[in-house]
């Protein structure tokens with residue numbers, strides 16, 4: 300057996316595999332889209348399965364389609380797990396989730412090939428869905444692991460074409476009646492490597508971060524009801540235009556977040572109108588709001604303020620307004636002991652990491668209900684993410700993967 304310090308990752312293989320994975324779901328105009336249970340998603344999971352098998356791990360697909368590669372530990376006990384999500388947003392980049400998956404495969408297979416059987420069970424996982432990439436829900440894979448799926452969810456939740464999650468599961472050979480079999484109660488520690496998705500590490504350094512807090516996120520749906528009318532024959536002062544109301548609300552929502560101050564953020568990311576006709580004043584407008592704050596009480600205040608400004612803007616224009624909470628996930632503190640391991644691993648790689656709050660949501664926040672969880676961040680070039688330009692310097696991808704490998708070595712081999 301080689302000494303722990305000598306564990307090396309295969310840097311070229313790591314970078315090559317990131318490129319290979321980015322071809323699954325690549326869009327003709329740039330960026331990618333790997334939506335849950337679609338052909339590109341299946342192709343990505345098959346690729347990861349092949350890598351895990353090549354690395355000598357026992358590979359299985361669980362009841363919701365998370366891909367696990369495992370090696371038993373000589374002492375048994377609870378498992379040490381690393382990974383991230385394999386789905387992407389529409390028009391997303393090559394690293395959000397993918398880095399944590401490819402680095403997990405690289406770290407685990409390098410450790411096993413160089414140090415042999417670990418003391419603890421060691422697993423790499425590609426989590427099937429985190430982004431809300433297709434269905435009107437999110438964190439599907441991690442919630443299945445953490446036993447957070449609602450009983451009727453698979454048959455209730457639909458994609459934009461009206462296909463239920465349950466039918467989409469059947470389409471890729473999964474049985475929705477077995478979802479509960481994905482639950483894991485035997486994970487000790489989960490470590491996730493991820494790109495920062497913001498500008499802090501790139502602008503202020505250092506090249507590695509550890510996450511203390513993950514932001515809380517609420518998703519709201521606002522329905523604005525006015526009156527459809529003729530676009531030519533209805534004078535401007537006689538209209539009850541739902542879209543104009545929604546536009547005023549969008550500005551007021553952004554202002555509410557700005558007024559609360561950082562780290563409050565609010566985003567109107569989707570909007571649709573009815574009847575959606577070029578020559579008809581919109582009678583109904585529907586839009587979504589993504590509202591975030593790392594302080595749970597402040598997030599609740601932000602939601603209340605957003606609701607208030609929408610109602611006020613509606614009243615001023617004689618429009619009906621309904622605000623509905625689609626989901627509201629609180630902010631999460633990651634585990635101190637696991638984070639200390641991650642910090643030591645970064646230091647062993649020559650970097651005292653910055654302690655950070657993540658403005659993005661992560662599988663780690665859901666899994667923290669079921670395990671001790673830590674996250675390592677690497678810089679994002681220009682702070683860009685959820686866009687085709689998302690990128691991280693190769694040397695930072697390598698550095699982050701080395702830190703992940705060192706953390707897993709301490710957790711699984713010492």
Ligand code: GLV
Nearest residue numbers: 430658659660661
């Ligand atoms: C996922 O990336 C999110 O933060 O919404």
Ligand code: MN
Nearest residue numbers: 388395430685
């Ligand atoms: Mn994302």
Ligand code: MN
Nearest residue numbers: 395396429661
């Ligand atoms: Mn992600």
